[in-house]
Amino acid sequence: MARLVGGLGTSHVPSIGAALEKGLRDTPEWKPFFDGYLPARQWIREHQPDVAVVVFNDHFNAMFLDRVPTFAVGCAAEYLPVDEGWGPRAIPPFEGASHFAWHLTDTLVENHFDPEIIQEIKVDHGLQVPMELFWGKPSDAWPVKVVPIFVNVLQYPIPLPDRLYALGKVLGQAIESYDSDEKFVVLGTGGLSHQLQGARAGFVNPPADRQFLKDIAEDPDELAGWSRQRYIETFGGEGAELIMWLVMRGALNRDVLVKHQHYFVPASMTGAGMIVLENA
Amino acid sequence: MARLVGGLGTSHVPSIGAALEKGLRDTPEWKPFFDGYLPARQWIREHQPDVAVVVFNDHFNAMFLDRVPTFAVGCAAEYLPVDEGWGPRAIPPFEGASHFAWHLTDTLVENHFDPEIIQEIKVDHGLQVPMELFWGKPSDAWPVKVVPIFVNVLQYPIPLPDRLYALGKVLGQAIESYDSDEKFVVLGTGGLSHQLQGARAGFVNPPADRQFLKDIAEDPDELAGWSRQRYIETFGGEGAELIMWLVMRGALNRDVLVKHQHYFVPASMTGAGMIVLENA
Amino acid sequence: MGGPFTEPDRIPDTPLLDRERQLGGYRINKMAMGLVDPANREAFKADERAYLDRFGLNDEEKTAVLTRDWREMVRLGGNLFFILKISAVDPIRITEIGAHQAGMDHETFLRDRLGKKV
Amino acid sequence: MGGPFTEPDRIPDTPLLDRERQLGGYRINKMAMGLVDPANREAFKADERAYLDRFGLNDEEKTAVLTRDWREMVRLGGNLFFILKISAVDPIRITEIGAHQAGMDHETFLRDRLGKKV
Ligand SMILES: [Fe+3]
Numbered sequence: 001m002a003r004l005v006g007g008l009g010t011s012h013v014p015s016i017g018a019a020l021e022k023g024l025r026d027t028p029e030w031k032p033f034f035d036g037y038l039p040a041r042q043w044i045r046e047h048q049p050d051v052a053v054v055v056f057n058d059h060f061n062a063m064f065l066d067r068v069p070t071f072a073v074g075c076a077a078e079y080l081p082v083d084e085g086w087g088p089r090a091i092p093p094f095e096g097a098s099h100f101a102w103h104l105t106d107t108l109v110e111n112h113f114d115p116e117i118i119q120e121i122k123v124d125h126g127l128q129v130p131m132e133l134f135w136g137k138p139s140d141a142w143p144v145k146v147v148p149i150f151v152n153v154l155q156y157p158i159p160l161p162d163r164l165y166a167l168g169k170v171l172g173q174a175i176e177s178y179d180s181d182e183k184f185v186v187l188g189t190g191g192l193s194h195q196l197q198g199a200r201a202g203f204v205n206p207p208a209d210r211q212f213l214k215d216i217a218e219d220p221d222e223l224a225g226w227s228r229q230r231y232i233e234t235f236g237g238e239g240a241e242l243i244m245w246l247v248m249r250g251a252l253n254r255d256v257l258v259k260h261q262h263y264f265v266p267a268s269m270t271g272a273g274m275i276v277l278e279n280a
Numbered sequence: 281m282a283r284l285v286g287g288l289g290t291s292h293v294p295s296i297g298a299a300l301e302k303g304l305r306d307t308p309e310w311k312p313f314f315d316g317y318l319p320a321r322q323w324i325r326e327h328q329p330d331v332a333v334v335v336f337n338d339h340f341n342a343m344f345l346d347r348v349p350t351f352a353v354g355c356a357a358e359y360l361p362v363d364e365g366w367g368p369r370a371i372p373p374f375e376g377a378s379h380f381a382w383h384l385t386d387t388l389v390e391n392h393f394d395p396e397i398i399q400e401i402k403v404d405h406g407l408q409v410p411m412e413l414f415w416g417k418p419s420d421a422w423p424v425k426v427v428p429i430f431v432n433v434l435q436y437p438i439p440l441p442d443r444l445y446a447l448g449k450v451l452g453q454a455i456e457s458y459d460s461d462e463k464f465v466v467l468g469t470g471g472l473s474h475q476l477q478g479a480r481a482g483f484v485n486p487p488a489d490r491q492f493l494k495d496i497a498e499d500p501d502e503l504a505g506w507s508r509q510r511y512i513e514t515f516g517g518e519g520a521e522l523i524m525w526l527v528m529r530g531a532l533n534r535d536v537l538v539k540h541q542h543y544f545v546p547a548s549m550t551g552a553g554m555i556v557l558e559n560a
Numbered sequence: 561m562g563g564p565f566t567e568p569d570r571i572p573d574t575p576l577l578d579r580e581r582q583l584g585g586y587r588i589n590k591m592a593m594g595l596v597d598p599a600n601r602e603a604f605k606a607d608e609r610a611y612l613d614r615f616g617l618n619d620e621e622k623t624a625v626l627t628r629d630w631r632e633m634v635r636l637g638g639n640l641f642f643i644l645k646i647s648a649v650d651p652i653r654i655t656e657i658g659a660h661q662a663g664m665d666h667e668t669f670l671r672d673r674l675g676k677k678v
Numbered sequence: 679m680g681g682p683f684t685e686p687d688r689i690p691d692t693p694l695l696d697r698e699r700q701l702g703g704y705r706i707n708k709m710a711m712g713l714v715d716p717a718n719r720e721a722f723k724a725d726e727r728a729y730l731d732r733f734g735l736n737d738e739e740k741t742a743v744l745t746r747d748w749r750e751m752v753r754l755g756g757n758l759f760f761i762l763k764i765s766a767v768d769p770i771r772i773t774e775i776g777a778h779q780a781g782m783d784h785e786t787f788l789r790d791r792l793g794k795k796v
């Protein structure tokens with residue numbers, strides 16, 4: 001059976017990709033941020049995962065308001081980077097783990113989840129940036145296949161935090177029941193605290209961010225029990241997307257080891273966090 | 281609070297709309313079929329529902345395989361008839377009950393359902409035909425607002441029958457908790473037995489259809505417990521869409537009165553059934 | 561092979577349950593979906609081969625469509641609700657499509673499968 | 679008014695939670711979504727008014743876009759992830775958009791909200 005070797009959490013701020021493109025990696029502004037990912041990249045090199053399940057949200061680049069799924073599973077063979085307004089970024093396409101994605105979809109439906117089933121879509125910075133942070137930008141092909149899970153965190157009603165935690169548990173079961181030798185990681189992306197719109201724009205909450213990085217490891221049931229409003233109050237209107245980390249956390253066991261973590265503020269307008277978890 | 285005055289079940293075969301358009305209503309082939317709906321139309325005239333929640337499936341006319349939601353709630357202000365290949369049919373647009381649809385979406389998400397939220401889409405015969413059968417084709421505007429619920433019954437994995445029954449129960453709660461004087465009906469559409477593709481094409485099962493019309497009233501828990509495979513075996517590959525009636529049934533109380541029912545076979549290639557239920 | 565729906569012949573002759581076949585039909589279904597657009601219907605009528613090429617159909621798929629071999633289109637993963645859109649451009653009764661798939665002549669199909677008095 | 683998210687100012691100054699506003703922004707958001715298509719970006723650059731008319735924006739909405747009044751676009755229901763696509767065509771830093779909404783000059787915004795040393 002397939003094996004879940006770890007859960008990774010990370011911000012997915014678009015400016016991160018832009019900074020890399022502009023050659024700003026080693027500027028005083030960005031170096032501490034990127035250096036924080038070095039241990040995680042070493043961890044990836046050691047574990048060589050075959051498949052990354054990436055939980056993220058499309059930021060109205062590949063999907064419009066006409067049809068917003070609460071969550072969706074990508075079953076495609078390939079995902080091209082989407083044009084977010086500046087032309088598609090010059091990175092290789094992502095190969096899909098299509099066969100597992102169908103198994104996941106089957107498992108979800110059998111467990112009373114209601115995914116949208118995706119067979120053709122492009123992916124935005126929400127998936128691209130985490131892949132670049134953990135794997136680095138490859139010259140020709142990504143060394144890992146992806147299964148995108150799209151979550152609606154922008155069009156209210158967004159899902160309850162505990163629903164996403166439960167989704168993660170079924171994802172974990174689907175990996176464990178998958179007949180394959182492949183090694184899996186699950187990426188929870190988004191956040192941490194930020195607010196981009198309204199008079200409260202620019203809100204960040206570093207103490208809450210640091211507490212979240214602790215609680216996501218030690219006390220996920222507590223975080224899963226929070227209301228959506230509490231996420232918004234604590235982490236900002238857009239920071240509430242942090243609930244997507246609960247899918248990653250739900251896929252892991254109750255007890256985990258924190259292998260690496262990092263916090264940096266602000267990356268653009270966002271409190272930026274990273275964590276690497278393994279089952280204890 | 282709003283009130284659910286009844287649940288209606290009906291087939292939604294496209295040939296029914298075509299027969300009406302070609303003026304075949306009173307031919308020997310079709311007259312017995314259409315006459316079967318006369319008591320139901322009388323029931324509609326007596327109860328004058330304000331809102332019809334129509335549970336149906338798009339037959340790959342407004343949606344493609346690129347993105348198939350397990351189920352979706354229409355929150356739009358209006359739904360135009362879609363072009364299924366012959367040009368859009370000459371019927372008035374359907375006015376949406378947008379405010380209730382958002383309340384339903386909120387209620388579903390709060391109850392751990394994962395709807396796709398739709399704000400812009402066209403509707404095919406799956407919604408059109410039931411509306412014409414129960415209300416008749418109006419000259420200028422439909423006398424009732426609609427909330428379409430789209431269910432995936434074509435791209436496997438389709439939802440479990442008991443998931444749809446549970447969806448119906450939450451739909452019932454959403455109606456009962458809706459602050460309004462409006463009268464609601466819920467329409468379950470599709471089926472009964474038919475198979476359109478494969479060597480088993482033309483399969484119909486009238487005894488099973490008649491039993492279904494009895495059990496959907498008296499023993500819905502039994503029907504909700506069936507596997508998807510059993511629906512396919514019993515009602516045919518496309519007849520399995522009958523599971524959508526379980527949403528309508530779930531919205532009603534455990535005990536119901538059968539006010540009217542009718543069965544006719546074959547309408548085109550389908551066992552065609554109709555039922556009108558009220559809470560006992 | 562994951563999932564309960566990849567088992568072959570769990571329910572005989574129901575292509576919907578065959579996942580490999582369903583996935584294999586993506587191109588043919590996308591081509592047929594295109595026919596809900598009037599401009600594409602005109603293109604299909606004007607030069608069917610060119611229209612099929614536009615959607616990247618392979619030779620097997622093109623032959624099935626060009627010869628209106630409904631059984632073959634379904635065997636190649638065409639879903640009936642897509643390929644029915646061909647019948648909007650080039651009319652044929654759905655019962656004839658059914659009879660073709662069942663391997664019967666139309667009258668026998670109506671009588672033996674649908675129970676019609678013919 | 680149904681649902682927990684229609685309460686005004688449940689969390690101050692977070693337009694995401696205002697359903698009426700979100701729904702009211704559909705047109706403006708659809709216009710901005712169009713800008714992911716290079717042809718539309720060219721059309722926007724060539725004749726911005728004509729582009730906005732194509733999406734049926736009313737005068738209030740057009741003025742907000744034409745004057746790059748980010749706060750007003752958001753007030754009218756524009757979601758930031760849509761209207762950011764305008765900044766791909768007509769560049770401005772996201773922190774400037776933030777400062778504008780917060781009603782601060784850029785330096786104050788960076789210092790007081792984001793905690794930057796400026
Ligand atoms: Fe995000």
Ligand SMILES: [Fe+3]
Pocket residue numbers: 292337339406470471521
């Ligand atoms: Fe149907």
